[in-house]
Amino acid sequence: MIKKKLVPLITDLDTIKHIAADKEAENDHFRIFLKQQDGKQVDSIVHQLNEAITPQIDCTQCGNCCRSLMINVTPEETASLAFHFKMEVAVVKDKYIEISEQGKMIINTIPCHFLGGTSCTIYENRFTECREFPHLHKDNFTSRVFGLLMYYAICPIIFNVVETLKEKFAFEPS
Numbered sequence: 001m002i003k004k005k006l007v008p009l010i011t012d013l014d015t016i017k018h019i020a021a022d023k024e025a026e027n028d029h030f031r032i033f034l035k036q037q038d039g040k041q042v043d044s045i046v047h048q049l050n051e052a053i054t055p056q057i058d059c060t061q062c063g064n065c066c067r068s069l070m071i072n073v074t075p076e077e078t079a080s081l082a083f084h085f086k087m088e089v090a091v092v093k094d095k096y097i098e099i100s101e102q103g104k105m106i107i108n109t110i111p112c113h114f115l116g117g118t119s120c121t122i123y124e125n126r127f128t129e130c131r132e133f134p135h136l137h138k139d140n141f142t143s144r145v146f147g148l149l150m151y152y153a154i155c156p157i158i159f160n161v162v163e164t165l166k167e168k169f170a171f172e173p174s
């Protein structure tokens, strides 16, 4: 079991951005390295790291995912949003939602309409996609690592989980 308190985390967004720029090649190598490991073992360690690290990161001081993700919305979530704003569903759709090229309902702005400063103004009503990001509680990390590393530079949770994962595997950058 991984201890709750790990090495000090890096949470400053500018620092993470700069480190990420320096570590692009290293992360490419780590991605390939992970593909050679036991996927179930990687998942187990990532889940433990996620549980230990996420509570130490204050998403309300970040909001970076809300500035960059395309958010899918379900009909039920649209209805819930309409209820929250005391608006007709049609008005909510008109104001906040568009149909993607794939025919799905998505929030029609990036950054998201509902980001206020660095935090969500509809937190209790945020969408499933928002709740699940950065998806580190899910399985198959090794097959999803390419997509996750796309957010390494902007998400302190991903950044710190990946950096600690390197330590756990004694990964040596070549």
Ligand code: SF4
Pocket (backbone or CB within 6 Å): 065, 066, 071, 112, 113, 114, 115, 116, 119, 120, 121, 122, 123, 126, 127, 130
């Ligand atoms: S609904 Fe809230 S949590 Fe989701 S993207 Fe928008 S601001 Fe972020």
Ligand code: SF4
Pocket (backbone or CB within 6 Å): 057, 058, 059, 060, 062, 063, 064, 065, 066, 133, 134, 154, 155, 156, 157, 158
């Ligand atoms: S999930 Fe990551 S990118 Fe989104 S607010 Fe939290 S730390 Fe920032």
